[in-house]
Amino acid sequence: MALAIKVNEETFTPRQQAVLTAALDLLVENGDGLTMTAVARRASCSKETLYKWFGDRDGLLTATVQWQAAKVRMPFVDRSHLNIKALRASLEQFARDLLTTIVGEVSITLNRTAITHAAQEKDDLGNIVLENGPMAIRRRLKPILEAARDARLLRFPNSEEAYRTFFGLVVRDVQIRLLLGDKGLTQSNVEANIESDVKAAADQFLTLYGVKANS
């Protein structure tokens, strides 16, 4: 299945990566600016080369999104010795990483592109972004939550529900407002509050799911 494709650095030659960078830049600058001619000019390559490497416009778009989305790196969290302090630190780390990613220009562009794509019965990009964004986080966070439950630090009936609550507490309405271009929510504006938001989200999550013993 296409989703299982692993995209490592060797998938694209440096030259190809330069092309993809150009494509991403154009996407960021102006969502619909990704015309084959524009990419070719920006990357100083010929259109013929683009078609040779990526097949067609959709292929180029997919490659760009896939390549960038795969760059999102999840923080590594030590789950060997879990205590309440380490758990809180882990949660904050996840929240911080999630917020920082979501706020970024690249993430906004990728999500917008994928959503536009999904609006046309083609959900390739949507799945790629999902897989590398929310789902990747879920895969990393869930085992930690379950380990914490086993260690009697958390209590919840359903780890899926717990994860989704965490996601909601962290992201709130930030992502949708950024995607919609809310002017009252500048990037720097959000970034300034990340630390306090991260802490608040972790506090709230622990209030909801932590066992009472923990202050």
Added chain:
Amino acid sequence: MALAIKVNEETFTPRQQAVLTAALDLLVENGDGLTMTAVARRASCSKETLYKWFGDRDGLLTATVQWQAAKVRMPFVDRSHLNIKALRASLEQFARDLLTTIVGEVSITLNRTAITHAAQEKDDLGNIVLENGPMAIRRRLKPILEAARDARLLRFPNSEEAYRTFFGLVVRDVQIRLLLGDKGLTQSNVEANIESDVKAAADQFLTLYGVKANS
């Protein structure tokens, strides 16, 4: 300012509303299907009329989104005699309405369209959707939260924060996954869980912000 424009039923004649309905249908069926020719054919009108009524394609798009977005009606909540039971009912009502709206095909389409639009430095549609979606809910919910605080039913330092937490607890990752076309999240699938999700969100919100006296 454009945002302040009130769109009531008299803004558009019935014939024009029929055109807008056709436009919306095309949008829902296929995001990029809104071509002037297609709308004209679907609505059995001439392109010339479209341009006469709506100026250009963007005008038609804006009119469609504005007209539909304004149709989202917020539930009226009686805030005269607030007790914990009434508060919980209000919260659940808001949550239910929010979820029901978000899950709807029309809402998804409108949000996708506005996001696509926002990706091209034009944030008109984004603001319209924001104003009629999240912001409308905020305007309605905030006074209730503050009334509940005054009645010592809730405790929070900042009503804005409380509102955003509520939004996060209710929406979680549902909206972004729907916008991205997540196949693992069908509309009916979500709808079936709305009631339990609504209850869970209200419980969690009250756990976080309710004063202890309330069980």
Added chain:
DNA sequence: GAAGTGGCGTACCGTACGGTACGGTTCGTT
């Protein structure tokens, strides 16, 4: 140094679509 290969730049083609023009029809007004 001849031959082959990869890739740049440009020119070109076809189509889709935004926007305009115009003839014909219906319908309301006088």
Added chain:
DNA sequence: AACGAACCGTACCGTACGGTACGCCACTTC
């Protein structure tokens, strides 16, 4: 009945863009 406004249907124009073809250069390989 005569007029005019509104509007439908269709034909048309210009442009932007996806995709292709080709000539030329640079660099490798024998």
